[in-house]
Amino acid sequence: MKVVETATPPKTYVSTAARHRLVVPGGGTEPIGHRIIEIPEDPFRTANRDPHSPFLAYVPPGSITKGEALVKTGGSGKTIQCAICHGDELKGLGEVPRIAGLQPVYIARQLICIQNGSSAGTAAALMKKVVSNLSEDDIIAISAYLGSLPPQ
Numbered sequence: 626m627k628v629v630e631t632a633t634p635p636k637t638y639v640s641t642a643a644r645h646r647l648v649v650p651g652g653g654t655e656p657i658g659h660r661i662i663e664i665p666e667d668p669f670r671t672a673n674r675d676p677h678s679p680f681l682a683y684v685p686p687g688s689i690t691k692g693e694a695l696v697k698t699g700g701s702g703k704t705i706q707c708a709i710c711h712g713d714e715l716k717g718l719g720e721v722p723r724i725a726g727l728q729p730v731y732i733a734r735q736l737i738c739i740q741n742g743s744s745a746g747t748a749a750a751l752m753k754k755v756v757s758n759l760s761e762d763d764i765i766a767i768s769a770y771l772g773s774l775p776p777q
């Protein structure tokens with residue numbers, strides 16, 4: 626996963642055949658808005674199921690620094706320092722899963738599912754207070770920062 630901050634990512638579309646986003650053949654860029662856009666760096670390698678073929682995640686400018694502050698400090702009470710439960714390097718601690726180096730869209734989806742209650746197992750209860758005050762932009766920032774870290 627390579628996380629790239631930009632206000633103007635390439636124009637993309639969701640390919641139903643590939644089941645992920647791809648760059649529009651005509652080229653061009655578009656405003657990122659409040660989005661994370663993930664595309665394979667090399668669509669040919671990804672299409673051929675090369676497990677080492679990286680994905681690029683485009684995120685809004687400033688996301689990584691903002692996310693780092695929320696993750697490391699809790700943002701003055703907005704959330705809770707993640708390392709307390711996920712371990713010093715966020716690579717997991719006991720039963721608590723690793724969160725460093727995952728795909729930003731995956732992280733955002735998990736946080737949104739915990740926030741809206743569709744992920745509500747016993748273990749997810751520990752995450753309730755972590756996500757309750759996070760805005761969509763906070764979630765994008767946290768996902769950008771975690772995605773930029775080296776994986777386990």
Ligand code: HEC
Pocket residue numbers: 695696704705706707708709710711720721722723724732735736744746747748749750751752755767
């Ligand atoms: C009080 C402990 C605690 C704190 C603090 C905490 N987490 Fe968690 N987190 C958990 C537990 C436990 C789970 C597993 C939930 C489950 O299995 O349903 C989890 C799951 C997650 C997941 C889903 C991982 C996956 O692969 O499904 C993400 C993403 C996550 N946490 C991010 C964060 C972030 C970001 C922070 C800091 C802003 C944070 N957590 C702080 C306990 C915590």
